[in-house]
Amino acid sequence: MKLKTWMKATALSVSALFSASTLAEEPLKVGFVYVGPVGDHGWSYEHDQGRKELEQHYGGKVETTYVENVPEGADAERVITQLAKSGHDLIFTTSFGFMNPTIKVAKRFPNVKFEHATGYKRSKNVSTYTLRTYESRYVSGVAAGMATKTNTIGYIASFPIPEVIRDINAVYMGAKSVNPDVKIKIVWVNTWYDPGKESDAANALMDQGVDIMLQHTDSPAPLIAAEKRGVMGIGQASDMSQFAPKSHMFSVRDVWGPHYIRSAKEVMDKDWQPENFWGGFKDDILQIVSINPSLPADLQQAIQTSHAQIKSGEFHPFTGPLKDNTGKEVVAAGYTLTDNELAAINWYVEGIDATIPN
Template sequence: MKLNKWISAAAFAVTTLIAPVSMAADEPLKVGFVYVGPVGDHGWSYEHDQGRIEMEQHFGGKVSTTFVENVPEGADAERVITQLAKSGHDVIFTTSFGFMNPTIKAAKRFPKVTFEHATGYKRSKNVSTYVLRTYEGRYVSGVAAGMTTKTNVIGYIASFPIPEVIRDINSVYLGAKSVNPDVQIKIVWVNTWYDPGKEADAANALMDQGVDIILQHTDSPAPLIAAEKRGVMGIGQASDMSQFAPTAHMFSVRDVWAPHYIRTVEEVLANSWKPEDYWGGFAENILQIVSVNPALPDDVKTAISETEAKIKSGEFHPFTGPMKDNSGKEVIPAGKTLNDQELAGVMWYVEGIDATIP
């Protein structure tokens, strides 16, 4: 994260989010959002902000929103979250895994504020967690990649070694392996959510190793743009990235946050909100396959839609045993499907992935 970006976010937080206010009956509910990247990343933070905008429009004058972008994970996040709470925000959404502990700390200090934290696992009386079943989209991505690759080598640009990312790498590989027994996956860790330069470098490094399908767990369209330049295919992350690589783009897996934000605010307004661990995916239309490239072979397009439908209906779950990790240890017994709590703790690579977790 560039320092000047953080200075701008911090200045916004300090100068615009000032002294606490008491909410009168006719005042709108104040809802704050904290983003790890810029709203213009065309990925994760962009889609959260689209959800914020749609939610605010849904409620009209009953709700007003604030957002702070480019907030680093850690102590800086705690200061921003605290300032939002001090300035009279009734609901605060913190939208990155590394905001988990700062959110919990702030929630203890402000028990009357409702907090919702994305992708984490710590909850309290005034803190919920919410997450997308991104592994569903990754499995579909793996199926498409496994069918399309000519080199039998697909590549994954990984952000940080946390369960969400490890789980999704596994899901991509499982999907690819289900249609292509010879497929391999190569992984490059960039230790950032958003850095177009690093992301492009990682994509090029993978392509230099023979990768001809690029997947990513980072937020800019830079990997797809790099793929377009070199005649390689790729899949968009978090938002519809088709405009950035019209030839290379196979499809995007889009995050649609507005339904969750609307539901949460409705519950707060009705005094019915309770802490929960919410997971949404294809079944809830919070995760969507969008902009499938019409130039893809018909069998690939059919496999994409059929796999999505099977996961959406509950007919198929990617993490159903028997399954071993890449050391040969059984991690899911035959007939067992991982529940949400178990999925949140996946810190192993599935059998066949020739790599170690950093």
């Protein structure tokens, strides 16, 4: 071989090796889509804490991007598409209303892995993941039922989807288990995050005699309103104790980091498979945090006991017999709803004097 030809071939070989090495060292690109701002101190905030934990865990091996305040619908599809086009290997879409846009975009980008939070539609490259929030809602109900003096607890609900309806039921069942006279009042705000609407809803409930405030929305506004009027409340999705030092009973914290770390590893190891993941007390992905030390000892004990019983598997809130609020049996005695059945609840349990909005 002539020297010039040999040098050219060697240069090409070195270049190919260099390119392969460079590609091998490229970080996994992971994208996140949030329905609210990362500063909501609730749902989106905790997802973003999970994103940061993911980056910290893998260092330079993982690079993340996030887009906040994304409306559910056409805007979501546009944002998800842009993330897929820009080389992201794994994309997490973190709100129920992102479900259809995620499925739609995933069909166009079969080599990208997608995970959608709280939904039920999956495909070859789309997983779903959610929390067993009904576990923490039941504990919240036990606390609310014991603490109420007016026998009236309030719930600020976001949208009438199975997740929210399921959690309202869990709260009421928990409260009813310790207080047979308890009633629940529900206000639907049709938003995940709107501090003004959430505050107005809290005040409307308190005007109706509610003295324990619960919420399925993302800002600390309901707790702040409760603090101003001397009403107790429970924090949602993250530790909200700082916003209502006197009124805060405890918070339920969503801990997403472990799931994000696991999913990223599966993609890097090329063994990611679509799944329907549910995390709860057992996984420590759902936690009871910052129990107010001023609460009566028996109430603190009840919170810890009900948490332990659910975490160990000794008790499941949706084990029958259960009737809906028309008197129809919906769960037979001794039967526990499956995850798929839990994801499709569209009825209120017996005793809730309300109708589910269309």
